[in-house]
Amino acid sequence: MRYHPLTADDRALMLERIGIESVDDLFADVPAKHWVDGLLPLPTGQSEMAVERALSKMARKNHAAGDGPFFVGAGAYRHHVPASVDHLIQRSEFLTSYTPYQAEISQGTLQVLFEFQTQVARLTGMEVANASMYDGSTAAAEAVMMAARTTRRRKAVLAGGLHPQYRDVIETIATGVDVTALPADPRATEDIVASIDDTVACVVVQTPSFYGHLIDLKPIAEAAHAAGALLVAVFTEPVAFGAIEAPGAMGADIVVGEGQGIGNALNFGGPYVGLFATQKKFVRQMPGRLAGETQDTEGKRGFALTLNTREQHIRRDKATSNICTNSGLCALAFSIHMTLLGEAGLSRLSALNHAAAVKTAEALAAVPGVEVLNDTFFNEFTVQVPGDAAEVIERLAAKGILGGVPVSRLDPDADRDLMVVAATELTTDDDIASLAAALGEI
Amino acid sequence: MTFTKNEALEIHEPLLFEVGRLENTGVDLPEPPKVKSRLGSLARKSAIDLPGLTEPETMRHYVRLSRQNYAIDLGMYPLGSCTMKHNPRLNEKMARLPGFADIHPLQPVSTVPGALELMGELSRWLCVMTGMEAVALSPKAGAQGELAGMMAIRAAIAAKGETRTTVLVPESAHGTNPATAAALGYKVRSIKARSDGTVSVEAVKEAIDSDVAAIMLTNPNTCGLFEPEIAEIAAALHEAGAYFYGDGANFNAIVGKTRPGDLGVDAMHINLHKTFSTPHGGGGPGSGPVVLSERLAPFAPVPFLRADGTLVERADQTTGEELPFGRLTAFHGQMGMYVRALSYMMSHGADGLREASEDAVLAANYIKASLSDVMTVSFPEKPAMHEVLFDDRFLKGTGITTLDFAKALIDEGFHPMTMYFPLVVSGAMLVEPTESESLASLDLFIATMRDLAKAARNGDTERFTEAPRFAPRRRLDETRAARKPVLTYEAPAPLAEAAE
Numbered sequence: 001m002r003y004h005p006l007t008a009d010d011r012a013l014m015l016e017r018i019g020i021e022s023v024d025d026l027f028a029d030v031p032a033k034h035w036v037d038g039l040l041p042l043p044t045g046q047s048e049m050a051v052e053r054a055l056s057k058m059a060r061k062n063h064a065a066g067d068g069p070f071f072v073g074a075g076a077y078r079h080h081v082p083a084s085v086d087h088l089i090q091r092s093e094f095l096t097s098y099t100p101y102q103a104e105i106s107q108g109t110l111q112v113l114f115e116f117q118t119q120v121a122r123l124t125g126m127e128v129a130n131a132s133m134y135d136g137s138t139a140a141a142e143a144v145m146m147a148a149r150t151t152r153r154r155k156a157v158l159a160g161g162l163h164p165q166y167r168d169v170i171e172t173i174a175t176g177v178d179v180t181a182l183p184a185d186p187r188a189t190e191d192i193v194a195s196i197d198d199t200v201a202c203v204v205v206q207t208p209s210f211y212g213h214l215i216d217l218k219p220i221a222e223a224a225h226a227a228g229a230l231l232v233a234v235f236t237e238p239v240a241f242g243a244i245e246a247p248g249a250m251g252a253d254i255v256v257g258e259g260q261g262i263g264n265a266l267n268f269g270g271p272y273v274g275l276f277a278t279q280k281k282f283v284r285q286m287p288g289r290l291a292g293e294t295q296d297t298e299g300k301r302g303f304a305l306t307l308n309t310r311e312q313h314i315r316r317d318k319a320t321s322n323i324c325t326n327s328g329l330c331a332l333a334f335s336i337h338m339t340l341l342g343e344a345g346l347s348r349l350s351a352l353n354h355a356a357a358v359k360t361a362e363a364l365a366a367v368p369g370v371e372v373l374n375d376t377f378f379n380e381f382t383v384q385v386p387g388d389a390a391e392v393i394e395r396l397a398a399k400g401i402l403g404g405v406p407v408s409r410l411d412p413d414a415d416r417d418l419m420v421v422a423a424t425e426l427t428t429d430d431d432i433a434s435l436a437a438a439l440g441e442i
Numbered sequence: 443m444t445f446t447k448n449e450a451l452e453i454h455e456p457l458l459f460e461v462g463r464l465e466n467t468g469v470d471l472p473e474p475p476k477v478k479s480r481l482g483s484l485a486r487k488s489a490i491d492l493p494g495l496t497e498p499e500t501m502r503h504y505v506r507l508s509r510q511n512y513a514i515d516l517g518m519y520p521l522g523s524c525t526m527k528h529n530p531r532l533n534e535k536m537a538r539l540p541g542f543a544d545i546h547p548l549q550p551v552s553t554v555p556g557a558l559e560l561m562g563e564l565s566r567w568l569c570v571m572t573g574m575e576a577v578a579l580s581p582k583a584g585a586q587g588e589l590a591g592m593m594a595i596r597a598a599i600a601a602k603g604e605t606r607t608t609v610l611v612p613e614s615a616h617g618t619n620p621a622t623a624a625a626l627g628y629k630v631r632s633i634k635a636r637s638d639g640t641v642s643v644e645a646v647k648e649a650i651d652s653d654v655a656a657i658m659l660t661n662p663n664t665c666g667l668f669e670p671e672i673a674e675i676a677a678a679l680h681e682a683g684a685y686f687y688g689d690g691a692n693f694n695a696i697v698g699k700t701r702p703g704d705l706g707v708d709a710m711h712i713n714l715h716k717t718f719s720t721p722h723g724g725g726g727p728g729s730g731p732v733v734l735s736e737r738l739a740p741f742a743p744v745p746f747l748r749a750d751g752t753l754v755e756r757a758d759q760t761t762g763e764e765l766p767f768g769r770l771t772a773f774h775g776q777m778g779m780y781v782r783a784l785s786y787m788m789s790h791g792a793d794g795l796r797e798a799s800e801d802a803v804l805a806a807n808y809i810k811a812s813l814s815d816v817m818t819v820s821f822p823e824k825p826a827m828h829e830v831l832f833d834d835r836f837l838k839g840t841g842i843t844t845l846d847f848a849k850a851l852i853d854e855g856f857h858p859m860t861m862y863f864p865l866v867v868s869g870a871m872l873v874e875p876t877e878s879e880s881l882a883s884l885d886l887f888i889a890t891m892r893d894l895a896k897a898a899r900n901g902d903t904e905r906f907t908e909a910p911r912f913a914p915r916r917r918l919d920e921t922r923a924a925r926k927p928v929l930t931y932e933a934p935a936p937l938a939e940a941a942e
Contacts, residue, residue, distance in 0.1 A: 001789075001790060001793075001797055001798070002789075003528055003530060003789070003790070003794075003798075003877075003878065004794070004797055004798065004801055004878075005455055005878065005879065005880035005881075005883075006877075006880070006881060007803050007881075010880075010881040011801075011804060013881070014804055014805075014807075014881070015804070017808055017811050017812060018804075018807050018808060018810075018811045019811070023800045023803065023804050025825070026803050026804065026807055026825040026827075027540040027668070027696075027699055027700075027803070027825075028576040028825060029667070029668035029669075029670040029674055029707070029824065029825065030668055030696070030699060030700045031670070031672070031700075034673065034700050034701070034704045034705055035700055036698060036699055036700060036701060039698070039792040039793055039796065040570055040572050040698055040792040040795075040796075041570060041792070042567060042571070042787075042791065042792040042795075043788070043789075043791050043792065044624050044791035044792055044793045044794075045789060045790050045791030045793055045794040046788050046789060046791060048532055048789070050788075051532060051536070051785055051788045051789050052532070052535070052536070054788065055536045055539065055560075055781070055784070055785060055788075056539060056541075057556075058541070058556040058557075058559050058560050059495040059536075059539040059540070059542050059556055060541055061541070061556030061559065062541040062545050062553065062554045062555070062556040062557050063545070063549065063553035063554070064540040064541050064544040064545055065544045065545060065546055065549075066540060066544050066665050067540075070546075071817065072546040072548055072549050074548050075547075075548070075772055075773070076546055076548070076773065078544070082468065082469055082497070084468070084497055084500060084501060086538075088500075088501070088504045088505070088508075089723075091504075091505065091508045091535065092514075092515035092516065093510050093515070093516065094504075094511065094513075094533075094723065094724055095513070095529065095721045095723060096513040096515045096516075096529050096701060096721050096722070097511045097512060097513040097514070097722065097723075097724045098514075098519060098521060098524060098722045098724070098725070098857070098885030099722065099724070099725035099726075100511075100724065100725065102512070102848075102852065102857060102858055103915065103918045103920070104849070104852060104910050104913040104914065104915045104916065104917065104918060105510075105511065105512040105852055105857065105910070105913050105914065106510075106511055106724075107507070107510035107511070107914045107915055108507040108508050108509065108510040108511035108724075109724035109725065110764035111455070111457065111507055111510075111780045112504075112507060112724075113932070114457070114929075114930075114931070115457060115458050115459070116938050117929055117930050118459060118931045119492060119605075121930045122490055122491050122492055122615075123490060123492065123929075127930070128929045129929075129930070131725075132726075132782035134583060134586065134727070134771065135582065135771055135772060135773075136772065137771050137772035138582060138586070138770075138771055148575025150727075150914050157560060158775065161704055161838075163772065165772035166772060168462065168768060168769035169768075169770060169771060169772060170769055171768060172590070172593075172743065172768030172769050173770065175625060175626055176627060180736040183826070196545060198462070205485075205557060206847070214481065214482055214484045216483065216484060222474070222678065222912070223453055227711045231848070241486070241490070241867075242486070242490070243481060243485065243486055244481055244484045244485060244486055245484050245485075245486055245487070246490070248784060249488070254556065258772075263784060265538075265543040265778075266543065266544055266545060266547070267537075267542070267543055267545075267778040268542065268545045268546070268547050268773070268774060268777035268778075269555070269772070269773025269774040269775065269777055270582065270727070270729075270771070270773060270774065270775050270776040270777055270778065270779075270869045271582075271726075271727035271729075271778050272545075272773075272775045273727075283927065283929070287547075289725065289928075291929070292923040292924070292927050292928055292929050292931055293923065293928040293929075294918050294919045294920065294922045294928075295918070295919050295922065296915040296916040296917060296918050296922035297916040297917050298916050299917075300915060300916070302914075302915040302918045303918075304918045304920050304923045306679050306920065306923040306924050306927060306929075307924055307927060322585045322586075322588065322589060322616075322618055322621040322625045323583075323585060323619050324583060324584065324585035324728070325583045325584075325725060325726040325728050326725055326726045327726045327727040328722075328723045328724035328725035328726045328727070329721070329723030329724060329726065329727065330723075330726075330902040331632055332684075332723070332724065335501065336504055337467070338469070338492065339458050339462065339494060339495050339500055340467065340468035340469050340494065340495070340497065340500050341467060341468070341469055341492075341494060341505070342462060342463070342464065342465075342466050342467045342468070342493055342494015342495070343464040343489060343491070343492045343494060344464065344465050344466070344494060345467035345469045345494055346490070346492060346802075346890045348467075348474060349469075349471055351474035352472070352474045353934075354479070354480070354481065355473075355474045355475050355476075355477045358477040358479070358480055359475070359477060361480070362651055365746060374480070375480070375482065376480055376481060376482040376484070377480050378481065380679055384723050392734075394549055394550055394552065395516045397549075397550045397552060397553050401580070402546070402549050402550070402553065405548045405837065409548065409755070410548075412756065415628060423827055425471065
């Protein structure tokens, strides 16, 4: 096995030093009747060439996003990632390092996390951010649990525009929280103010919503705060904040979302990078890892993981959550891409996304029988098509066009003729024309 | 002190916020076309304050930062229970194939047969290696896998119309075990280990009553020992109507030697990043699929793949044979990690995986045998599995702590071993060499540890208390970091005023 450096002579010498006959003597505590007899019924080791061949064959069976016109969003977005991002995250010192518990020899990772936290806090308009979560959906569930801890209340109201799978994840993970999910209405922005009372720990509102609407959070924040509840703002497309107001500027108490759109590939859904930001006063209730600034014994500035008394490895059954890791490498990719963009690049990237979506919406609205339901949107909107959207999307796929996501795939209660369509800076005028033409023929 | 604060290749790298500028960008994007805005009243009016760097500046910033990190490609990482093994770059290459990296989780299922095939194939390998019936791939990390497994147990108990409130957790368990049980509302009942570091079936039987839902047990355990009464412990739980949750953190010690399913495990998460070498990436992402016994196979989070290759995305699509308890993450889990893990499995094969376990166990025992005269082995009588536990008895009277010893190891060019874990011994030092280390590398580590142990006993205290001296930073004040948390960059006051 090319990954195992020990030779037969090495092994013999080591057995001699230990004073045993065979390596099997070291497995003496394993009940003899439960030993695997011979080899497991699996293929034996293959060469690098053979593994490449087999996996490439599997990969080729998939229709990659770059293979044709592509309009799929609904929580994951296809963006152009500069080549330098992937190069840098593949540097051994980032890729193959461990969690930075030994701060003196992990300053690279720690400074990156400190910079990442600052970028995320600024992007969301909040005061502090953690070093990332698994993804946007788990970050949303953790936010709900944090709101329940902070307010000592047990009720969470989820706005109808929340991504249906985020809703499902909150319902599964947020043990001990009573979740009320408002009905989804893709045609309107939501009026959730009426659902807030003084038993509610938090309201969870996604903007841009799952259906693409931009939601003004200010009246919701005011109503929540008046009732002693927190506003949890959720997003799935970080690029949006280059063009629209940050949730923090509109009164959100906790802002969580998916960071994949900056720096990270689609990867069929993971690994992604959950972003989690809040106000300073809530920091000790915040889940997840945190890097903080400090000094070494010579007075040099340095960074270390901090406030980890909240964590499971110290507090055990009293920990704030069972989260035990972050998405370090994905956070690094996010941070590098954000650094490359800077304010100027992010603004332009956002403008390109919005322009592509506006063009797409205009082209689709012109197709007979097709209706665009949004007044406002960033790079994604909801379309009503004649017939079952899932079937329409299958027929588009047969023509090599990945046209969007049928809402009914994620939400069984939704009307079957709705689909969510996304465009990004990678969407070309030709792609838009192809989609409009194909929809016209269906 | 030099003018630049740099010392040759020891570079003082400022924060990007100190050198970046709002007008700088490292990406060439075209001029956006003029369209009628649909942003409405929420169009952004104020600046975000995100400085940028140009591409050359970005490359230098991150390459310089990377040089302040220790990494497995730089040297040995004898981190017990963390399993820092070689990360083959073939895995990275495979995960970046456009057919895996550039596919969307919600594009039509008909357009991703290769992705489903890969998930099916990975599931098959995991089931065969563990001797289990079913696998739920989606958990995002080991700790979430624990949550999934315990939720499956909770769902199975509820399906029988029972309520059970207590989970047994040995005191040597990973901190995530009690945290997971508590997160699900269970009371945690601790079980003491015997003096030889293992759990006895009698102790478990004493702790079992009709309130017990499950035991959460790591095997091989966190003292680096195989639990010899594991099958009897499982039988005792099953007899009481409870379940056996196996923490799979140390699965890499036994792959191809014994199967957890045969030992009576009902649910076990597999840390793909540990046993199957997906890189740790400075702390994640991981991946924690959970394998389930026949008893628990109907209870899994969505999505899951049926044996016939169909993808079950929602509870209402099921035939009634499966009883999914909910969803743990949007989409399908850590696909990028599935590719890396399967690439590793196929490269090794049944023979190579068994050899990896054997070599890891052999290396740990070689270290144990080579250091037992100068350091204190916590449980000398039993064979170590893939990791060996030392404690601080050999440092008694020297004034040197486990932490000092670890920091001195940094000066010798090694990443320290796991410290102060498990909690069952004083000043624990848990050493896991893995199968990736050559004999020369093991010998250098052993010689270094011997030298340090002798230096400690000879009173060379400063070598320890002043360590690390040869690292990007000397010891950092972690108390200060926690007392007055500075978690984001804020421009110093004069600069902020100047900017106004």
